[in-house]
Amino acid sequence: DEDRLVIDEEEARVVRRIFNLIANHGWSCYRVPDDLNALGIPTRFKKLERVLRSKKYNRIYENKWTRNNVKSIVTNDLYYKDEYIYAQNSKFDFVKPVIIKKEPIISKRIFLKAKKQLAANRSDYNNRVKTMYILTGRLFCHRCKYPYCGGRYSTKKGIVFYYGDLGKKKEVTSSPCSSAAVRKELIEDIIKNDIKYFLLNPDNIKKYILNKSKKSLNNDFKAIEFENKKDKINKDIDRLLELYLNEDIPESIRKKGIADKLKEKERELKIIDNVIFELRNKEKLEKLR
Numbered sequence: 001d002e003d004r005l006v007i008d009e010e011e012a013r014v015v016r017r018i019f020n021l022i023a024n025h026g027w028s029c030y031r032v033p034d035d036l037n038a039l040g041i042p043t044r045f046k047k048l049e050r051v052l053r054s055k056k057y058n059r060i061y062e063n064k065w066t067r068n069n070v071k072s073i074v075t076n077d078l079y080y081k082d083e084y085i086y087a088q089n090s091k092f093d094f095v096k097p098v099i100i101k102k103e104p105i106i107s108k109r110i111f112l113k114a115k116k117q118l119a120a121n122r123s124d125y126n127n128r129v130k131t132m133y134i135l136t137g138r139l140f141c142h143r144c145k146y147p148y149c150g151g152r153y154s155t156k157k158g159i160v161f162y163y164g165d166l167g168k169k170k171e172v173t174s175s176p177c178s179s180a181a182v183r184k185e186l187i188e189d190i191i192k193n194d195i196k197y198f199l200l201n202p203d204n205i206k207k208y209i210l211n212k213s214k215k216s217l218n219n220d221f222k223a224i225e226f227e228n229k230k231d232k233i234n235k236d237i238d239r240l241l242e243l244y245l246n247e248d249i250p251e252s253i254r255k256k257g258i259a260d261k262l263k264e265k266e267r268e269l270k271i272i273d274n275v276i277f278e279l280r281n282k283e284k285l286e287k288l289r
């Protein structure tokens with residue numbers, strides 16, 4: 001009588017689930033392990049109660065599904081074949097391969113479909129890596145001042161690339177902005193045409209450079225002006241403090257008039273500090289542009 005391999009139905013169900021998720025639902029090898037682990041489906045190692053231990057790192061690994069487990073299953077043609085060849089690649093001449101009949105676990109059709117899906121995932125990944133968002137960090141939202149950053153989403157017609165307002169994300173700000181996203185090719189074409197226009201008109205470049213240096217010079221002067229004001233206020237504060245600590249002056253005047261004046265000067269100082277901070281930032285931004 002013919003010897004047959006017996007299928008472990010429990011394991012076969014897991015294998016069919018993996019093929020189904022990839023071939024029919026387009027899942028990736030990265031996503032499938034999350035599903036299996038969430039369902040608490042044990043790996044074969046776990047079922048055999050074997051412990052994965054790394055001597056090098058002195059740690060025991062959790063017996064969890066990984067991308068590699070899934071990949072080795074989904075690329076193994078054994079699952080659709082109806083025979084298993086034992087000792088096929090034996091190094092010893094005297095060991096002859098033995099063909100053992102078995103039930104296929106999946107159809108060849110679904111095996112090939114999964115293979116195709118994995119190839120599609122790969123090319124999708126490559127496209128994603130190749131996409132350059134040349135304007136990331138250079139576009140800013142007019143309303144919330146956050147930068148626009150590159151993003152993508154899939155539709156039935158294909159992938160849509162866009163720049164979206166970072167100030168729209170709840171993780172970034174507690175009061176999300178309502179500015180709309182803009183299609184990548186649309187805004188990039190406008191910018192490219194703008195650049196082309198500049199490059200074709202040398203006079204524009206000259207004007208642009210002159211204007212730019214004038215602007216940052218202006219900011220520089222303004223900042224120096226405010227630094228001088230700050231010095232003056234600091235001197236005023238020193239003088240007021242001296243008066244405040246002078247016990248020859250009646251306490252009523254010190255506690256009321258001088259203290260109020262001090263508070264006022266400190267408020268002015270804070271405002272000027274903010275102005276200087278903003279001017280310096282503007283300067284930095286303009287140098288970047």
Ligand SMILES: [Zn+2]
Nearest residue numbers: 141144167177
């Ligand atoms: Zn915004």
